[in-house]
Amino acid sequence: xxxxxxKYGGTSMAGPERIQAVAKRLLQTQxxxxxxxxxxxxxxxxxxxxxRLAKEITPDPQGRELDMLLATGExxxxxxxxxxxxxxxxKAVSMTGAQAGILTDDFYTKAKIDQILPSPIQEHLHAGAxxxxxxxxxxxxxxxxxxLGRGGSDLTAxxxxxxxxxxxxxxxxxxxxxxxxxxxxxxxxxxxxxxxxEEMLEMASSGSKVMQSRSVEFAKKFNIPFExxxxxxxxxxxxxxxxxxxxxQVVVRGISVEGNQAKVTITNVPDHPGCAARIFTAVADxxxxxxxxxxxxxxxxxxxxxxxxxxxxxxxxxxxxxxxxLEIGAGSVRKESGIAKLSVVGIGMRTHSGVAAKLFExxxxxxxxxxxxxxxxxxxxxxxxxxxxxQAAQLAHTAFGLDRE
Amino acid sequence: xxxxxxKYGGTSMAGPERIQAVAKRLLQTQxxxxxxxxxxxxxxxxxxxxxRLAKEITPDPQGRELDMLLATGExxxxxxxxxxxxxxxxKAVSMTGAQAGILTDDFYTKAKIDQILPSPIQEHLHAGAxxxxxxxxxxxxxxxxxxLGRGGSDLTAxxxxxxxxxxxxxxxxxxxxxxxxxxxxxxxxxxxxxxxxEEMLEMASSGSKVMQSRSVEFAKKFNIPFExxxxxxxxxxxxxxxxxxxxxQVVVRGISVEGNQAKVTITNVPDHPGCAARIFTAVADxxxxxxxxxxxxxxxxxxxxxxxxxxxxxxxxxxxxxxxxLEIGAGSVRKESGIAKLSVVGIGMRTHSGVAAKLFExxxxxxxxxxxxxxxxxxxxxxxxxxxxxQAAQLAHTAFGLDRE
Numbered sequence: 033x034x035x036x037x038x039k040y041g042g043t044s045m046a047g048p049e050r051i052q053a054v055a056k057r058l059l060q061t062q063x064x065x066x067x068x069x070x071x072x073x074x075x076x077x078x079x080x081x082x083x084r085l086a087k088e089i090t091p092d093p094q095g096r097e098l099d100m101l102l103a104t105g106e107x108x109x110x111x112x113x114x115x116x117x118x119x120x121x122x123k124a125v126s127m128t129g130a131q132a133g134i135l136t137d138d139f140y141t142k143a144k145i146d147q148i149l150p151s152p153i154q155e156h157l158h159a160g161a162x163x164x165x166x167x168x169x170x171x172x173x174x175x176x177x178x179x180l181g182r183g184g185s186d187l188t189a190x191x192x193x194x195x196x197x198x199x200x201x202x203x204x205x206x207x208x209x210x211x212x213x214x215x216x217x218x219x220x221x222x223x224x225x226x227x228x229x230e231e232m233l234e235m236a237s238s239g240s241k242v243m244q245s246r247s248v249e250f251a252k253k254f255n256i257p258f259e260x261x262x263x264x265x266x267x268x269x270x271x272x273x274x275x276x277x278x279x280x281q282v283v284v285r286g287i288s289v290e291g292n293q294a295k296v297t298i299t300n301v302p303d304h305p306g307c308a309a310r311i312f313t314a315v316a317d318x319x320x321x322x323x324x325x326x327x328x329x330x331x332x333x334x335x336x337x338x339x340x341x342x343x344x345x346x347x348x349x350x351x352x353x354x355x356x357x358l359e360i361g362a363g364s365v366r367k368e369s370g371i372a373k374l375s376v377v378g379i380g381m382r383t384h385s386g387v388a389a390k391l392f393e394x395x396x397x398x399x400x401x402x403x404x405x406x407x408x409x410x411x412x413x414x415x416x417x418x419x420x421x422x423q424a425a426q427l428a429h430t431a432f433g434l435d436r437e
Numbered sequence: 438x439x440x441x442x443x444k445y446g447g448t449s450m451a452g453p454e455r456i457q458a459v460a461k462r463l464l465q466t467q468x469x470x471x472x473x474x475x476x477x478x479x480x481x482x483x484x485x486x487x488x489r490l491a492k493e494i495t496p497d498p499q500g501r502e503l504d505m506l507l508a509t510g511e512x513x514x515x516x517x518x519x520x521x522x523x524x525x526x527x528k529a530v531s532m533t534g535a536q537a538g539i540l541t542d543d544f545y546t547k548a549k550i551d552q553i554l555p556s557p558i559q560e561h562l563h564a565g566a567x568x569x570x571x572x573x574x575x576x577x578x579x580x581x582x583x584x585l586g587r588g589g590s591d592l593t594a595x596x597x598x599x600x601x602x603x604x605x606x607x608x609x610x611x612x613x614x615x616x617x618x619x620x621x622x623x624x625x626x627x628x629x630x631x632x633x634x635e636e637m638l639e640m641a642s643s644g645s646k647v648m649q650s651r652s653v654e655f656a657k658k659f660n661i662p663f664e665x666x667x668x669x670x671x672x673x674x675x676x677x678x679x680x681x682x683x684x685x686q687v688v689v690r691g692i693s694v695e696g697n698q699a700k701v702t703i704t705n706v707p708d709h710p711g712c713a714a715r716i717f718t719a720v721a722d723x724x725x726x727x728x729x730x731x732x733x734x735x736x737x738x739x740x741x742x743x744x745x746x747x748x749x750x751x752x753x754x755x756x757x758x759x760x761x762x763l764e765i766g767a768g769s770v771r772k773e774s775g776i777a778k779l780s781v782v783g784i785g786m787r788t789h790s791g792v793a794a795k796l797f798e799x800x801x802x803x804x805x806x807x808x809x810x811x812x813x814x815x816x817x818x819x820x821x822x823x824x825x826x827x828q829a830a831q832l833a834h835t836a837f838g839l840d841r842e
Contacts, residue, residue, distance in 0.1 A: 048493040082513075088453040089517050090524035097523070100531050101516035104509035108487075111506035112494050118502070119495035126505050131580055152580070175536055175557070 034199040035067040035157070039167060039189035042076030043206050044263045045109045048116075054263070055116030055124075058162050062122065067157045069196065071167045071189040072113055074105025079168075095140025099169075099179045102141075103128070106166035106185075113164045124162045127153065129169035130177060134188065136170035142181035145170060145188075145250075148195035165192065183244025190251045190258060201258035202269075203243065208262045209269035210235065210242055212434040213287040217425050222436040224286060225268075228275040231285045234377040234411045248272065275379055283380035283387060284432035289425050291372045291418050293323070294346040295403065298353060300334040300363030307360050308337060314356050320345045324373065324406040324415060334363070338404060340415055343369045371403065372421040375413040376428055388412050394431040400424050439604040440472040440562070444572060444594035447481030448611050449668045450514045453521075459668070460521035460529075463567050467527065472562045474601065476572045476594040477518055479510025484573075500545025504574075504584045507546075508533070511571035511590075518569045529567045532558065534574035534582070539593065541575035541583045548583035550575060550592065550655075553600035570597065588649025595656045595663060606663040607674075608648065613667045614674035615640065615647055617839040618692040622830050627841040629691060630673075633680040636690045639782040639816045653677065680784055688785035688792060689837035694830050696777040696823050698728070699751040700808065703758060705739040705768030712765050713742060719761050725750045729778065729811040729820060739768070743809060745820055748774045776808065777826040780818040781833055793817050799836040805829050 038061065040054050054072070062068045082101050086093040093101075110126035117124035133149030156163045167185025170178050180187050186203055193201035210232065213221040227235075229252035236245045242260055251258055251272065261269025301307050308327065315322060320341060328336040346367060353365045381387050388405075391412055395402060400423065404415035416424055429435060443466065445459050459477070467473045487506050491498040498506075515531035522529035538554030561568045572590025575583050585592050591608055598606035615637065618626040632640075634657035641650045647665055656663055656677065666674025706712050713732065720727060730744040751772060758770045786792050793810075796817055800807060805828065809820035821829055834840060 048490070051494060085453070085513075086517065086520060089456060089520045092524075093520045094523055097516045097519045097529075097531055100519075100533075101513060104512045107509045107512070108490075108506060111502045112491065114502045114505075115491060115494045115498045118499055119497075124502075126502055128505075128582075177533075 033065065033067050035069070035196055036061055036200045036202065037069045037071065037189055037193040037196065037198045038202045038204055039071040039185055040073065040204050040263055041185065041206070042073040042078070044204060045072055045075045045113075046077075047075070048112070051109065051112050052116045055113055055120055055122075057263075058113075058164075059117055059120050059122040062162055068162045069153060069157070069192060069198070070113060070162060070164045071185055071192065072106060072109045072164060073167050073185040074109055078105040078108070096176055099140045099143075100177050102179050103166070103169045103177045106168055110164045110166045117162055117164075122162060123160055124164055125156045126164045126166075127156075128166045129188070130171035130175070132163075132165045132192070134170035134191070135173060136178045136180070138172045138176065138178065140178055143170060143172075143178035145180070145191050148191055150192070150195045153192070153196065183247055186243055186247035187250055190247055190254075190256050193258065194254045194256045201256060203258055203260045204263035205242065205260060206263065207242060207260070208267065209260050210272070210286065212285070213425055213429050214289065217289060217422050218287070218429045220429065220435040222434070224270045226271045226273060226279065227285055228279055228379050229272060230275065230410055231377050231379055232272045234375065234408065235286055235288050280380045280383050282378060283384045284376045284378040284434065285380075286377055287425055287428050287432070287434065288375050288377065289372060289421050291421055292343045293340050293371045293373055293415070293418070294343045294367065294369040295338060295340050295371050295415065296346070296353065296368075297336055297338040297366040298357055298362050298364075299336050299366070301337050302361050303330040303333050303335045307362070310360055311337065311353070311356055314352060318349065318352055320349060324404055324413060326404050326406070340371065340373065340404065370418045371415055372418040373413055373415055374421060374424050374428065375411050376432060377411045379410050381410050381412070390431055391428060394427045395424055398423055398427045400427075438470065438472050440474070440601055441466055441605045441607065442474045442476065442594055442598040442601065442603045443607045443609055444476040444590055445478065445609050445668055446590065446611070447478040447483070449609060450477055450480045450518075451482075452480070453517070456514065456517050457521045457524075460518055460525055460527075462668070463518075463569075464522055464525055464527040467567055473567045474558060474562070474597060474603070475518060475567060475569045476590055476597065477511060477514045477569060478572050478590040479514055483510040483513070501581060504545045504548075504582050507584050508571070508574045508582045511573055515569045515571045522567055522569075527567060528565055529569055530561045531569045531571075532561075533571045534593070535576035535580070537568075537570045537597070539575035539596070540578060541585070543577045543581065543583065545583055547586035548575060548577075550585070550596050553596055555597070555600045558597070558601065588652055591648050591652035592655055595652055595661050598663065599659045599661045606661060608663055608665045609668035610647065610665060611668065612647060612665070613672065614665050615677075615691065617690070618830055618834050619694065622694060622827050623692070623834045625834065625840040627839070629675050631676045631678060631684070632690055633684055633784050634677060635680065635815055636782050636784055637677045639780065639813065640691055640693050685785045685788050687783060688789045689781045689783040689839065690785075691782055692830055692833050692837070692839065693780050693782065694777060694826050695780075696826055697748045698745050698776045698778055698820070698823070699748045699772065699774040700743060700745050700776050700820065701751070701758065701773075702741055702743040702771040703762055703767050703769075704741050704771070706742050707766055708735040708738050708740050712767070715765055716742065716758070716761055719757060723754065723757055725754060729809055729818060731809050731811070745776065745778065745809065775823045776820055777823040778818055778820055779826060779829050779833065780816050781837060782816045784815050786815050786817070795836055796833060799832045800829055803828055803832050805832075
């Protein structure tokens with residue numbers, strides 16, 4: 033009997049009626065002749081309100097106790113989902129991460145899955161039950177409850193699909209799949225049928241927030257294909273899988289855009305070893321997440337170093353860089369927000385030349401100035417003025433032949 | 438180092454400030470040179486709202502899933518209590534019932550504790566931590582979460598005190614201890630310093646709702662003395678322990694009253710074997726809890742059978758008895774609410790005569806009519822009109838020398 037793992041996020045759990053709809057869908061999947069494991073998240077908003085509750089007790093709750101608290105969110109929804117299935121005449125068993133044999137390290141609040149001992153789930157499956165597993169959580173080998181961090185329920189689903197040798201893994205969400213571009217920006221964007229892990233990763237790290245990168249990385253590492261699809265209807269979504277023959281025929285799989293970015297430039301950085309390291313170590317120590325980094329060609333012993341980051345990160349930065357610039361004898365620090373990033377992604381770039389040229393050309397035709405460029409093997413990203421981002425996305429989407437007929 | 442087990446109920450957990458107060462008290466108890474285990478309940482009202490949530494999914498949730506859901510209530514408060522202790526500079530570890538080694542049978546929603554494997558708690562105690570254990574819950578030997586039913590947190594505390602060979606077990610609550618009578622009814626009621634398990638049981642089953650009977654029975658069975666005391670201040674409360682020399686000197690330990698009772702009388706029940714059984718089997722099958730039963734002396738082949746029960750139970754009864762009466766050829770069924778029960782309790786009754794006479798006499802002096810009488814070895818209960826219950830309690834309290842000087 034085929035085994036299907038289905039993961040439902042917090043919006044699918046937001047209240048009794050939605051939970052009943054999920055129960056119905058899980059039961060229907062079983063009735064179509066499959067063994068079914070459902071992974072569920074906490075009701076949307078619950079994890080955040082538990083964190084707020086903890087902060088009312090102490091501004092800095094310990095990780096172990098925070099995880100003990102947060103794990104109640106999914107424990108609630110697994111029980112309700114199992115009840116809803118039984119109320120429909122089905123057979124269901126809920127399992128916490130610990131009960132489901134999900135063993136993690138002890139990095140509380142962002143634990144990594146070490147191993148899954150799937151026999152408790154398998155026993156219940158053999159007995160004909162739909163098994164409802166709490167996403168986002170596990171336990172250490174000494175039996176302490178852990179959580180897996182943001183996007184952890186996707187990770188649970190993919191890791192369980194692997195451990196159980198599932199035939200299919202569905203990530204059910206509030207979008208219909210992965211699109212060639214955000215349909216709110218490019219109305220002609222179309223759903224991608226199949227995408228390679230690498231492309232999905234580049235899309236995710238470039239602003240397409242369908243899934244957290246770590247879940248995709250995990251799936252890639254263990255080669256677990258999965259499908260992103262809507263929890264609201266039955267249509268197929270986007271299959272994310274390893275690169276296969278024919279996928280390179282498409283040069284650009286999709287375009288992602290990320291607004292609300294800022295650019296920081298430090299001028300006249302002395303061009304000797306350790307200066308760049310000093311800057312980026314300080315930035316990392318301050319836990320600021322930065323994105324594109326560009327260093328000018330050195331000119332007369334100094335260079336300009338620029339990088340981009342989220343505007344909110346910029347606000348957290350304070351005068352950190354001004355202090356570093358003084359320390360290393362650099363020039364001024366320029367900060368500029370109101371910029372955006374546009375990335376074109378496709379494994380076909382590896383074998384097709386001229387992608388960068390085509391992108392730059394179409395932007396030039398639109399009169400859009402490129403401020404920074406960053407490339408990887410399967411991605412070209414450009415930093416442009418935020419005001420131009422919609423126009424740029426439209427132009428690139430058409431130029432690379434992605435418009436829906 | 439002495440080991441103290443302290444149990445805090447739901448009202449002590451009702452919000453961050455109260456939890457911080459509990460944390461402070463647990464830490465202070467440790468700082469006085471004790472090893473400390475805290476048992477906490479869910480925040481008051483949470484268990485009921487979880488039950489309501491389940492009922493929105495299905496009117497009849499399965500026990501296993503309901504317990505999975507309900508267990509989140511205490512899992513929340515243990516985490517918050519441990520955080521609050523650490524925020525005060527202490528060291529604390531929270532443990533679910535399962536983690537604390539509390540093994541139960543699989544009678545979900547009212548499981549019985551089978552065994553406690555205390556080594557996980559002991560390890561954390563040896564490491565200097567205050568251990569915060571979730572009350573009301575445990576797990577089966579196959580790892581399914583169970584709950585212990587109403588009053589289950591008291592049971593957890595007493596069972597853990599036994600398994601850990603604790604030196605003291607405190608049940609902290611919103612009253613100052615067990616009183617000779619409800620002080621709202623008898624203002625001169627005084628706190629009882631020491632009471633025997635048997636007396637506590639009779640008080641509990643007669644309306645003094647300080648604790649559920651099953652926790653007291655458990656303590657009696659394993660001879661675990663415990664102290665009922667206030668969570669709001671430091672004063673000693675009431676110690677509940679096995680009968681000891683000198684305790685019989687006091688004839689009446691306390692008086693409990695229970696209002697909101699109803700009386701049912703079935704007249705002319707044929708006086709042959711099986712008729713009474715037929716009535717009470719039907720009542721039990723309908724899960725109605727009845728209290729005092731009285732059968733008249735048989736007269737000309739028929740008898741009258743009366744019993745009391747809570748008025749709410751009476752409302753649930755419907756026409757059950759009318760149907761039974763018809764079936765067994767009895768006469769009419771009379772139902773009367775607005776009655777109350779007054780019980781005088783004391784192990785001294787075993788060795789002192791004249792208690793019943795003194796009670797009846799003082800009630801007679803007040804012009805209070807006794808409708809039914811029920812006695813045990815250490816209790817005399819009378820059923821009277823509810824309107825007279827305050828006066829009756831005052832009279833009896835004075836007659837048995839219980840008034841505070």
